[in-house]
Amino acid sequence: MYTQTEENYLKAIFHLSEISSTGISTNAIAKKMATKPSSVTDMVQKLSEKKVIHYKKYQGVLLTSYGRKIAASIVRKHRLWEVFLVEKLNFSWDEVHEVAEQLEHIKSPKLTNELDTFLGFPKQDPHGDPIPDKEGNYDLLEKKLLATLGLGQSGICVGVNDSSSDFLQFLDKQKIALGYEIKVVGKEPFDGSMQLQISNREFSISNKIANNLYIKILPGS
Numbered sequence: 001m002y003t004q005t006e007e008n009y010l011k012a013i014f015h016l017s018e019i020s021s022t023g024i025s026t027n028a029i030a031k032k033m034a035t036k037p038s039s040v041t042d043m044v045q046k047l048s049e050k051k052v053i054h055y056k057k058y059q060g061v062l063l064t065s066y067g068r069k070i071a072a073s074i075v076r077k078h079r080l081w082e083v084f085l086v087e088k089l090n091f092s093w094d095e096v097h098e099v100a101e102q103l104e105h106i107k108s109p110k111l112t113n114e115l116d117t118f119l120g121f122p123k124q125d126p127h128g129d130p131i132p133d134k135e136g137n138y139d140l141l142e143k144k145l146l147a148t149l150g151l152g153q154s155g156i157c158v159g160v161n162d163s164s165s166d167f168l169q170f171l172d173k174q175k176i177a178l179g180y181e182i183k184v185v186g187k188e189p190f191d192g193s194m195q196l197q198i199s200n201r202e203f204s205i206s207n208k209i210a211n212n213l214y215i216k217i218l219p220g221s
Helices: 004-017 026-033 037-049 065-089 096-103 109-118 165-173
Strands: 053-056 060-063 154-160 181-187 194-198 201-205 213-217
Touching (some): 004 026, 004 037, 004 060, 004 065, 026 060, 037 053, 060 065, 065 096, 065 109, 154 165
Antiparallel strands (some): 181 194
């Protein structure tokens, strides 16, 4: 059994490991957890003793195979609850993250498996993130940040890098949603801002927004 804090650390390391093939630094974990590096060092030692991570000074943190399975199960619960809240309880996608943060710590594997069955075994959560199966496996979607697209390129919006309420509410106001086709019709070299086209509508977004939207490039784009 793990405390909620330990589970949150495992989940943070899991997310960081998705974007890095090397050991995760304690500073990166501290930033992800919004805490002090000294607190991370203490927790890393505890998790290392529980055999869920490997840690060597100056080489960073890696999940063990067992630790990865534990972390994936927490992520699975979180994302299944987000689907449930949106599809069955009429929550909007900007309301579910904090509630799912609480529900993800429920320990019952039977509840998680029954929830998965009830929802029809969804592959993605409302923000486009993949949902691990009960073995911790999931399919990674080939995607790129919108900011990396060139002038004239098109793609389908498949996810967000920032799942905060403020960002998701901004996307709602701009009428940007998962599944929408987006075309880059203008790009400002000075600040990286972009002019986008969705259907027959054109509008501008900042570089910060472009760096928080994931796109699946359309063939031939």
